[in-house]
Amino acid sequence: MTVDAATTPNPFAGYGEDAALDLDLESPAVAAQVVKRLLSPDFEDFSDQLTRVGFCANPIHLTGSSTTLDAATGEVLSTYCSDQEPGGSTLVRCGNRRASECPSCSRIYAADMFHLIRAGVAGGKGVxxxxxxxxxxxxxxxxxxxGHVHGTRDNHRRCRPRAKNPRCPHGRPATCMAFHDDEDPQLGHPLCWECYxxxxxxxxxxxxxxxxxxxxxxxxxxxxxxxxxxxxxxxxxxxxxxxxxxxxxxxxxxxxxxxxxxxxxxxxxxxxxxxxxxxxxxxxxxxxxxxxxxxxxxxxxxxxxxxxxxxxxxxxxxxxxxxxxxxxxxxxxxxxxxxxxxxxxxxxxxxxxxxxxxxxxxxxxxxxxxxxxxxxxxxxxxxxxxxxxxxxxxxxxxxxxxxxxxxxxxxxxSRRYSVTLGQLRRARRRAQLLLADAQRRGEPVDLASMEAQLLADDDAETTLIVGSWSFAGIGWDTPGDVALAKAAAARAREHAQDKAAKKRVSKPD
Ligand SMILES: [Zn+2]
Ligand SMILES: [Zn+2]
Ligand SMILES: [Zn+2]
Structure with a gap:
């Protein structure tokens, strides 16, 4: 198992007055947990962990170690052990696809889905x-x-107009003369729940x-x-x-x-x-x-x-x-x-x-x-x-x-629609390794050959990671920590959107 490298800036660093975290605090108890965390002496460690795991709301804790070897020579390139981490365990992303469970991991999932689907439409990523x-x-x-349900209708027509206001066997109106808009909470609800x-x-x-x-x-x-x-x-x-x-x-x-x-x-x-x-x-x-x-x-x-x-x-x-x-x-x-x-x-x-x-x-x-x-x-x-x-x-x-x-x-x-999620995940992991490797050697990354390297089959790996890991738990310590993780994820997303918007301004399409 490989650990995500840090790629996102610390969300808690350098806040101006206009950049407060948007925290979703469901109760005073959670608010108290957040305050306690923000004032705790190990806040820096927590913030580091949070950043490294990409603000995942429900990270998996692992204990163990791994060694990276050169696949050809067997030379040990680096070693890593969870003992080095605060709390003695390594955190990895939960990988949940549901936005309601983990906003951060679901965004990565959505990005991978986007590329997978796009490659099957227009080619690319080896297709x-x-x-x-x-x-x-x-x-x-x-x-x-x-059964009849309330709905929006094409051409701004009424929901369910009927002559003579008929009623269902339960005595409820079988008609609805409303023009529902998209936000109407009645949408999708049956006209009569007993008839449905x-x-x-x-x-x-x-x-x-x-x-x-x-x-x-x-x-x-x-x-x-x-x-x-x-x-x-x-x-x-x-x-x-x-x-x-x-x-x-x-x-x-x-x-x-x-x-x-x-x-x-x-x-x-x-x-x-x-x-x-x-x-x-x-x-x-x-x-x-x-x-x-x-x-x-x-x-x-x-x-x-x-x-x-x-x-x-x-x-x-x-x-x-x-x-x-x-x-x-x-x-x-x-x-x-x-x-x-x-x-x-x-x-x-x-x-x-x-x-x-x-x-x-x-x-x-x-x-x-x-x-x-x-x-x-x-x-x-x-x-x-x-x-x-x-x-x-x-x-x-x-x-x-x-x-x-x-x-x-x-x-x-289907099998031959395009690339797989596994290939895309492996490519992302390799990209992080390649970038880290280039940084270590002080050399620029060769973008020309990068995509082919990233999407190559497993047997073309030049390094080998040998490790032994065991599951040590899941999630942050308190709901307050989860609230901080979700707020930081939202902030990182805004940051990314701002950057994308600036790019679009400078490069109109
Ligand atoms: Zn997650
Ligand atoms: Zn209706
Ligand atoms: Zn009825």
Missing amino acids: PDTISENPLVFATLTAPSF DYASHVVWQWWAPELWRRFTIALRRALAQHLAVRETKLNTRASLQYAKVGEYQRRGLIHFHALIRLDGPKVDGAFGPAPADVDADKLSDLIRDAAASVRFTAPPMFAGDSERVLALGAQVDARHVRTGHRTDDPGKPLAPEQVAGYLAKYSTKSASDTTDQGNAHLHRIKTVADEFARAVEDEWNHAGRPVELRDWPYGLLGKWVHDLGFRGHFASK
């Missing part, structure tokens, strides 16, 4: 830029309706990953049919690559945003030119048809419940990012930076960003999911535990209640 000539579609697959089908909502969310899987199979089948080849021979003509990210809608249902690229048959393992007879418009049509065809019969949750035939929502948005090299892009295609930016941003969101305490609808989803989870476990117990709980159809529902019953991956990609 040839010829892929930028293949058709590419940005598709959003939604959930179906489980929470049970089917939870079941759908549980099987959403299965619906996505079936969609990818249906799309391959549709493409093979269009190209008049057998499905098993599809890879002789074309290959579909995608990157997808899940996002919670206001009504608490996940939907999938996906970039879907059509490549030709693999040349040397990857990225051939797309077949000439499928452009992005055709690909969009195939995506819509495939999404509309997806069905899955979900088993009953427990005795007395019924089967449900699940589908994706009828609204499938499929827009081309570009049509490919054969035609000029008609209309207004999305820019690569735009789509990469969307997906990177969605990838750091979590259910808790939507489930703020006051949201009665989301609270109800959790309550229902929780009740079902208990009923499912009861039944498993009564059945004499015939299989492991995880192999029981809804056995692990209880584990995913906080994610509103969604158990899938928030972000995933």
Whole structure:
């Protein structure tokens, strides 16, 4: 394991009066902890640790040592031991993707996602830029309706106007004459919570990953049919690559945003030119048809419940990012930076960003999911535990209640979409080593050959790190320390944004 080098300036150094830390102090006790920390004699040590771990809100503590060797000669280049650190342990980033858990680590995750997705759109990071000539579609697959909910409508129309003010069987209005704006807390809430089908909502969310899987199979089948080849021979003509990210809608249902690229048959393992007879418009049509065809019969949750035939929502948005090299892009295609930016941003969101305490609808989803989870476990117990709980159809529902019953991956990609997160992480670690090495030798960094070195495979490493580490704990000492870490992370972010804004001013695009 390698420790992040310090790359960020100390956030507590050199404050002017206009640069106070924006602390989120949830209670007087936390405020007292912050004051105690700021006045403590070891504040410098704390501040150092915080800086080195990049203001991670929940760092992992490790104890142990490592030795860096020259891979060719075996010469010892440096040694490092956690004893050197304040408190006797080395802190490393938690690496959490959720912005609500760790603002700092989630930003790194988002930046890596951005580069991963962008490389699959425009090339770079070892992906040839010829892929930028293949058709590419940005598709959003939604959930179906489980009851009327308040929403914003296109063209400033009313939420749900109906003649004669009908009421639902529970006596509540089945109409809503409001024009909701984006900030309206009512958005996503059912018109009547008793009419809303929470049970089917939870079941759908549980099987959403299965619906996505079936969609990818249906799309391959549709493409093979269009190209008049057998499905098993599809890879002789074309290959579909995608990157997808899940996002919670206001009504608490996940939907999938996906970039879907059509490549030709693999040349040397990857990225051939797309077949000439499928452009992005055709690909969009195939995506819509495939999404509309997806069905899955979900088993009953427990005795007395019924089967449900699940589908994706009828609204499938499929827009081309570009049509490919054969035609000029008609209309207004999305820019690569735009789509990469969307997906990177969605990838750091979590259910808790939507489930703020006051949201009665989301609270109800959790309550229902929780009740079902208990009923499912009861039944498993009564059945004499015939299989492991995880192999029981809804056995692990209880584990995913906080994610509103969604158990899938928030972000995933096909193998040949672009580079991997692992490659990008390794590259960042190497960049830090290269910079440190250049500094030590007093030589400039060779930027020309840097990217290739950074993205090279593991066996091309010139140094070898041998270490032995064990887990010694997680997190800062007090909620006050966490508040300081989050405030410092926010400040570092503002600093980076200021710098980026200044750059933009001097280099208009
Ligand atoms: Zn973190
Ligand atoms: Zn409404
Ligand atoms: Zn009702």
